[in-house]
Amino acid sequence: MSKFRTIHAIALSVAALLAVPAAHADWKPTKTVEVIVHTGPGGGNDVLGRAIANMMEKEKLLPVRMQVVNKPGGNGAVAAAAISEKKYDPHTIGLITSVWIAGPLTTSEAKITLHDLKPIAQLVREPAVIAVRADSRFKTLKEFIEAAKAKPGSLKQSGGSVTSRDNIVRLSLQHATGAKWAFVSFPGGGERVAALLGGHVDIMVIEPQEAGEQVRAGKLRVLAQLAEPRLAAYPDVPTLKEAGYDVTTTPQIRAVVAPPQMPADAAAYWEERFTKLHETPSWKKYLHDNQLEDAFLHAADLRKSIVETEKQLREQYQLAGIKTVR
Amino acid sequence: MDIFSGLMQGFQVALSANNLLMCVIGVVLGTVIGVLPGLGPPATIAMLLPLTFKLEPTGAMIMLAGIYYGAKYGGSTTSILLNVPGESSSVVTCIDGYQMARKGRAGPALGMAAISSFIAGTFGVVALMLVAPPLAKISLAFSAPEYFALMVFGLTMVVLLAGESLIKAFLSMLVGLWIAGMGTDLFTATSRFTFGRVELLGGIDFIIVAIGVFAVGEVLANMEPAEPAEMLPVPKGLRNLMPTWDDMKRCRFAFVNGSVVGFLIGILPGAGSTIASFMSYGIEKAVSKHPEEFGQGAIEGVAAPEGANNAETGGALVPLLTLGIPGSGTTAILLAALILWGFKPGPLFIQDQPALFWGLVASMYIGNVLLLILNLPLVAVFAQLLKMPGYAMYPLILGVSIVGVYTADSSMFQLGLLAAFGLFGYAMRKLDFPTAPLVLGLVLGDLMEKALRQSLMMSQGDPSILLRPIPSVLLGLAVLLLVGPLFKKFNAFRVKVIDTEA
Numbered sequence: 094m095s096k097f098r099t100i101h102a103i104a105l106s107v108a109a110l111l112a113v114p115a116a117h118a119d120w121k122p123t124k125t126v127e128v129i130v131h132t133g134p135g136g137g138n139d140v141l142g143r144a145i146a147n148m149m150e151k152e153k154l155l156p157v158r159m160q161v162v163n164k165p166g167g168n169g170a171v172a173a174a175a176i177s178e179k180k181y182d183p184h185t186i187g188l189i190t191s192v193w194i195a196g197p198l199t200t201s202e203a204k205i206t207l208h209d210l211k212p213i214a215q216l217v218r219e220p221a222v223i224a225v226r227a228d229s230r231f232k233t234l235k236e237f238i239e240a241a242k243a244k245p246g247s248l249k250q251s252g253g254s255v256t257s258r259d260n261i262v263r264l265s266l267q268h269a270t271g272a273k274w275a276f277v278s279f280p281g282g283g284e285r286v287a288a289l290l291g292g293h294v295d296i297m298v299i300e301p302q303e304a305g306e307q308v309r310a311g312k313l314r315v316l317a318q319l320a321e322p323r324l325a326a327y328p329d330v331p332t333l334k335e336a337g338y339d340v341t342t343t344p345q346i347r348a349v350v351a352p353p354q355m356p357a358d359a360a361a362y363w364e365e366r367f368t369k370l371h372e373t374p375s376w377k378k379y380l381h382d383n384q385l386e387d388a389f390l391h392a393a394d395l396r397k398s399i400v401e402t403e404k405q406l407r408e409q410y411q412l413a414g415i416k417t418v419r
Numbered sequence: 420m421d422i423f424s425g426l427m428q429g430f431q432v433a434l435s436a437n438n439l440l441m442c443v444i445g446v447v448l449g450t451v452i453g454v455l456p457g458l459g460p461p462a463t464i465a466m467l468l469p470l471t472f473k474l475e476p477t478g479a480m481i482m483l484a485g486i487y488y489g490a491k492y493g494g495s496t497t498s499i500l501l502n503v504p505g506e507s508s509s510v511v512t513c514i515d516g517y518q519m520a521r522k523g524r525a526g527p528a529l530g531m532a533a534i535s536s537f538i539a540g541t542f543g544v545v546a547l548m549l550v551a552p553p554l555a556k557i558s559l560a561f562s563a564p565e566y567f568a569l570m571v572f573g574l575t576m577v578v579l580l581a582g583e584s585l586i587k588a589f590l591s592m593l594v595g596l597w598i599a600g601m602g603t604d605l606f607t608a609t610s611r612f613t614f615g616r617v618e619l620l621g622g623i624d625f626i627i628v629a630i631g632v633f634a635v636g637e638v639l640a641n642m643e644p645a646e647p648a649e650m651l652p653v654p655k656g657l658r659n660l661m662p663t664w665d666d667m668k669r670c671r672f673a674f675v676n677g678s679v680v681g682f683l684i685g686i687l688p689g690a691g692s693t694i695a696s697f698m699s700y701g702i703e704k705a706v707s708k709h710p711e712e713f714g715q716g717a718i719e720g721v722a723a724p725e726g727a728n729n730a731e732t733g734g735a736l737v738p739l740l741t742l743g744i745p746g747s748g749t750t751a752i753l754l755a756a757l758i759l760w761g762f763k764p765g766p767l768f769i770q771d772q773p774a775l776f777w778g779l780v781a782s783m784y785i786g787n788v789l790l791l792i793l794n795l796p797l798v799a800v801f802a803q804l805l806k807m808p809g810y811a812m813y814p815l816i817l818g819v820s821i822v823g824v825y826t827a828d829s830s831m832f833q834l835g836l837l838a839a840f841g842l843f844g845y846a847m848r849k850l851d852f853p854t855a856p857l858v859l860g861l862v863l864g865d866l867m868e869k870a871l872r873q874s875l876m877m878s879q880g881d882p883s884i885l886l887r888p889i890p891s892v893l894l895g896l897a898v899l900l901l902v903g904p905l906f907k908k909f910n911a912f913r914v915k916v917i918d919t920e921a
Contacts (some may be wrong), residue, residue, distance in 0.1 A: 133827065134472040135761050164828065167620025168603065171830075174617055199608040202617050256608045277563075277876045278605045280869060283763025283771075291766070293562040293877065333781055415608055 120358040122157045129187040133165045138188045149377040168196035170203035176318040177205045179352040183359030187350045188337035195256045213349040215390035220320035222304050226311045234316045234336045238272045245273035249294040251285040259298040265340040277314040301384045343405050429777030438478045442782045445482035446789045449489015454801045456503050457641040460490040461748040469823035476760040481782040488732040492790045495532035500646045508692035508728035511700045515720030526654035527662040532725040533794035539726030542640040542678035543733025544783040555741040559766040563873035568890035570867035575897040577687025583852035588856045595860020618832045631837045634820045636844020638813045653799040670722040677726020685734020688746035692731040696724030701837035748855045
């Protein structure tokens with residue numbers, strides 16, 4: 094009797110083992126999925142995460158709920174660590190931005206980099222525009238750059254951290270043209286705009302939507318856009334390339350990643366779901382409403398893109414004398 | 420936008436069902452914590468802040484502001500009935516308020532506190548409404564050097580007025596500055612004081628320090644056994660609460676004095692409502708025809724300080740909303756709240772967020788009327804709160820603090836920080852270190868460092884950019900104020916201004 098039971102048990106486990114690949118092929122989430130973001134409530138990726146959760150529900154793409162978990166701090170380092178702690182877990186994903194690539198380059202405390210996480214899909218690229226005050230003497234980007242060349246260091250740009258895209262754009266333009274102007278860091282977007290409107294700086298790289306409000310109020314003028322092709326909202330503004338500056342500016346992206354060693358079928362499931370999401374009308378409307386560029390990439394291409402961006406950033410930082418740690 | 424249409428829009432916002440409810444919640448909560456000694460507005464607002472993430476920001480701001488000015492109404496009740504200040508800004512009300520109550524005039528004292536608070540509180544809102552929009556336009560011309568000088572001046576005032584010991588106030592501020600320096604430096608992307616911890620890359624969250632030092636520290640300090648104070652009864656009936664016509668006439672000057680002094684002190688950084696109430700009390704006594712009655716139950720001694728601490732609210736919101744510079748612990752937390760909700764307090768705030776600014780102003784008119792009702796006919800109800808035992812209240816405060824910090828980013832590390840700052844706040848209280856300089860050092864220090872480095876980036880490293888007219892005046896004043904206490908006479912004057920026993 095007991096022997097029979099053992100054999101039975103063995104048979105069952107063999108059956109179970111054999112069944113595994115079949116079950117894997119159509120893995121589906123069975124409990125609430127956590128979406129880890131690196132901003133606090135109301136921050137960029139928090140908002141995107143909640144929007145994705147809503148769209149997934151509205152378009153009936155998931156059998157379970159998605160829940161945003163905020164892990165702010167350290168330019169994504171805290172969230173990266175939180176995702177890597179969920180090793181193997183198919184019910185956790187994370188939303189990243191380019192900051193996650195830039196952060197570990199300059200901070201040794203950030204032990205987990207994007208290379209440790211599993212790429213799923215790239216979703217969007219964030220465009221930007223270059224703006225001056227409406228009454229500025231610069232009518233084109235060329236005029237600004239020529240003036241910066243004529244009197245090196247006398248013109249100023251307001252922006253965020255030295256590692257931010259704003260500064261990368263400046264560094265690339267300076268490198269390509271030999272012009273020189275100062276970069277003044279402000280922690281908040283509002284302060285950067287206030288500095289420009291108050292006439293304390295001459296130029297800034299700004300989000301298209303925010304610039305749009307100020308342009309309508311007659312306070313700002315847009316000289317060029319960091320988008321390819323031109324944004325619908327700025328049909329008459331040249332892109333950097335069209336303005337005569339064919340420089341590499343590392344794009345600002347938002348993408349989905351997963352914990353290390355997430356089972357392949359689960360990773361495939363998520364890649365497929367985000368591909369689906371990307372095709373829905375809700376998603377298209379969301380991109381349009383928020384003036385985001387559609388920049389969907391599959392996992393393999395996202396990995397390449399991350400490696401490439403990291404390489405570019407490292408070069409830019411080294412050119413600018415910013416210390417890199419890896 | 421002119422003031423009239425702004426205010427119309429504001430009332431539309433403030434009178435919506437949701438915002439009206441938030442205003443009621445705010446002022447009731449404010450009155451409650453005002454009445455309860457040992458729980459102040461900074462602690463309450465810091466503690467509730469994480470729980471407001473999900474709320475609509477205008478309503479949440481209306482509620483938090485309601486707590487802020489509501490507490491100043493409630494504080495006098497405890498001062499008058501118990502001779503224990505419900506709030507630090509009601510300390511001076513104890514002197515004459517309690518004497519009046521002992522002489523059987525508790526009713527008129529409570530009534531006068533509420534009426535004077537209402538008059539001056541409303542004056543403060545009117546003045547805020549008139550002063551803030553034009554000041555915001557002027558402050559757009561302020562650049563980094565001007566901001567840097569403002570912060571230096573603000574911190575100097577904070578240190579100067581925080582307590583009797585300059586050294587202790589200075590040390591407290593330095594700890595704040597040190598914490599402000601933690602995290603990734605914006606300008607060079609270098610890590611500072613992170614001790615290799617990923618969690619510290621973003622620096623220490625101001626809210627955690629505020630909740631720890633204010634709420635947890637206060638609870639720990641209050642858990643020590645204290646001698647129970649005897650509470651005098653509240654007279655029954657509204658008629659017994661109303662001051663006589665003669666009382667009102669005697670307080671005519673006190674209303675003006677409280678309103679104006681309160682508002683002006685409010686605008687000044689560092690000098691909060693406590694100092695406003697002391698100053699107006701001192702002025703009242705100095706100009707009185709019968710100064711000998713002060714300390715024996717003079718009703719002007721209640722009217723002037725209670726008015727001043729309420730007019731201060733309007734004043735304190737001026738630099739907060741137009742420059743993004745807080746002048747006190749409570750306004751520092753309100754600043755953090757606005758930033759968390761994604762607003763940018765500063766020169767563009769009123770222009771960019773008219774609904775929020777005017778809605779807040781309108782809600783303060785409504786709130787002051789509500790508070791008059793809460794603190795006149797209903798004062799007896801709130802006085803009952805003083806019978807609430809500590810074992811019911813303190814665990815509640817601790818619970819809300821912990822839940823609030825944990826829900827923000829579900830991190831045990833942050834809870835550890837909360838505990839550490841709670842103990843630190845308790846130790847500061849025991850050792851008689853003022854806590855406001857720490858919190859303001861943390862908030863202003865961060866802004867100050869950035870402003871200085873922005874200035875130098877703009878001038879390509881030339882420090883003479885700080886010698887523009889406005890910065891040089893402010894920096895000169897700051898130096899004078901710091902050198903001043905070295906002279907005995909000035910220091911005696913300083914101590915007199917802040918001395919709670921005077």
